[in-house]
Amino acid sequence: MTAAQRCVLAYSGGLDTSVAIPWMRENLDTEVIALSIDLGEARDLRSVQERALRTGATAAYVVDARRLFVENFAFPSLMAGALYEGVYPLATALGRPLIAKLLVDLAREESAGAVAHGCTGKGNDQVRFDVAVAALAPELKVLAPVRDWDMGRPDELRYAAERGIEVPATLASPYSVDANLWGRSIEAGILEDPWEEPPRDVFQWTADPGEAPPDGALVEIAFEQGRPVSLDGEPLAAEVLVERLNALGGAHGIGRIDHVENRLVGIKSREVYEAPAATILFAAHQALESLTLARDVMRFKRTVAEEWARLVYDGLWFSALRHDLWAFVRSTQEFVSGEVRMRLQRGSLRVVGRKSQQSLYRHELATYDRAGDRFSHESARGFIELFGLPLRTQTAVQHALGDASRRLLPERLDRLSADGPG
Numbered sequence: 405m406t407a408a409q410r411c412v413l414a415y416s417g418g419l420d421t422s423v424a425i426p427w428m429r430e431n432l433d434t435e436v437i438a439l440s441i442d443l444g445e446a447r448d449l450r451s452v453q454e455r456a457l458r459t460g461a462t463a464a465y466v467v468d469a470r471r472l473f474v475e476n477f478a479f480p481s482l483m484a485g486a487l488y489e490g491v492y493p494l495a496t497a498l499g500r501p502l503i504a505k506l507l508v509d510l511a512r513e514e515s516a517g518a519v520a521h522g523c524t525g526k527g528n529d530q531v532r533f534d535v536a537v538a539a540l541a542p543e544l545k546v547l548a549p550v551r552d553w554d555m556g557r558p559d560e561l562r563y564a565a566e567r568g569i570e571v572p573a574t575l576a577s578p579y580s581v582d583a584n585l586w587g588r589s590i591e592a593g594i595l596e597d598p599w600e601e602p603p604r605d606v607f608q609w610t611a612d613p614g615e616a617p618p619d620g621a622l623v624e625i626a627f628e629q630g631r632p633v634s635l636d637g638e639p640l641a642a643e644v645l646v647e648r649l650n651a652l653g654g655a656h657g658i659g660r661i662d663h664v665e666n667r668l669v670g671i672k673s674r675e676v677y678e679a680p681a682a683t684i685l686f687a688a689h690q691a692l693e694s695l696t697l698a699r700d701v702m703r704f705k706r707t708v709a710e711e712w713a714r715l716v717y718d719g720l721w722f723s724a725l726r727h728d729l730w731a732f733v734r735s736t737q738e739f740v741s742g743e744v745r746m747r748l749q750r751g752s753l754r755v756v757g758r759k760s761q762q763s764l765y766r767h768e769l770a771t772y773d774r775a776g777d778r779f780s781h782e783s784a785r786g787f788i789e790l791f792g793l794p795l796r797t798q799t800a801v802q803h804a805l806g807d808a809s810r811r812l813l814p815e816r817l818d819r820l821s822a823d824g825p826g
């Protein structure tokens with residue numbers, strides 16, 4: 405068999421990729437090697453692996469990529485402060501480039517000529533896989549059987565039944581779900597009506613905020629150079645820290661996001677997310693940045709965050725621009741070390757304390773207490789003199805031209821000052 409006829413499939417164990425194995429053998433004359441990657445979605449990947457083999461894969465691999473994912477994709481995105489459209493922590497979008505990288509690595513080891521994924525033709529994920537593989541291994545073909553075959557869910561079920569392929573029990577769910585440590589996304593079913601409140605069965609990671617413990621909980625998160633390193637004083641590996649925060653935040657109803665999102669392929673879609681750890685960490689990280697970063701760095705970094713989010717969402721993780729933005733982001737994080745204390749309570753999240761050895765907050769400058777105040781009140785007068793100079797110049801000139809008050813005050817305010825209490 406030649407390399408072109410061997411293919412590495414990203415195998416989740418769901419209906420689509422289970423049907424894809426025999427379909428590719430029959431229709432593309434391709435031998436299929438299954439690769440199942442654990443990004444923390446809490447599936448039993450050993451049984452997924454066995455299913456791949458029973459379904460006709462010639463080999464089936466399982467890789468635990470949880471730490472790789474959190475350290476190299478989720479945390480850098482946290483450090484960048486990147487939320488797509490201001491709300492989505494990009495869980496799925498961050499997982500795809502890593503899966504693509506692992507597919508490419510295995511394809512090269514196995515001398516396969518192609519990789520394959522189970523994405524449909526309507527989503528962002530097909531773009532992310534295709535583009536990431538093109539960047540990493542232009543010589544490899546990317547097969548997308550689910551995009552190419554003309555089967556709906558009933559056809560797939562029939563196809564599977566005819567070949568004796570077992571269908572996973574999760575198929576009873578009306579939703580389309582993707583999950584990794586950085587979050588869980590839920591689409592389809594009743595959620596396709598953006599007016600419908602998500603029913604209870606949508607949520608699996610988060611308690612209903614109204615039913616969470618009334619007293620809530622406090623948690624202290626320590627960061628080193630922008631990376632979360634410990635919880636309540638206990639140093640933890642990246643993936644364990646995120647797992648713990650997902651459990652803790654979930655128990656307090658933190659991290660539900662309900663969003664109508666602009667997909668890259670031009671569709672608006674209603675997306676529900678559960679992302680307790682990401683939600684907590686974004687708030688904590690931002691609080692620490694506000695203590696340790698200069699005002700201009702914070703302002704400029706918001707622009708970078710938005711660019712980063714767009715690039716990641718659009719599947720351009722391996723682009724030159726994303727790489728270059730990382731150089732900036734990493735540099736900004738040099739002094740983002742310290743601790744943040746948060747209160748989690750019935751779906752709400754509040755930063756209630758922060759401290760850092762590199763804090764730019766100076767009590768002797770900030771205090772309203774005269775004793776110990778080192779701020780130069782005298783300089784403030786001089787500063788304002790120059791800061792306000794252009795405005796005073798403008799008013800002087802425009803007064804001379806005779807029209808100042810109408811231009812400078814909205815009309816209603818004008819009238820107020822004329823007939824106001826007097």
Ligand code: ARG
Nearest residue numbers: 496497528580581582589675
């Ligand atoms: N809308 C999100 C994104 O594009 C989540 C996609 C979930 N993917 C899936 N195959 N269910 O990143």
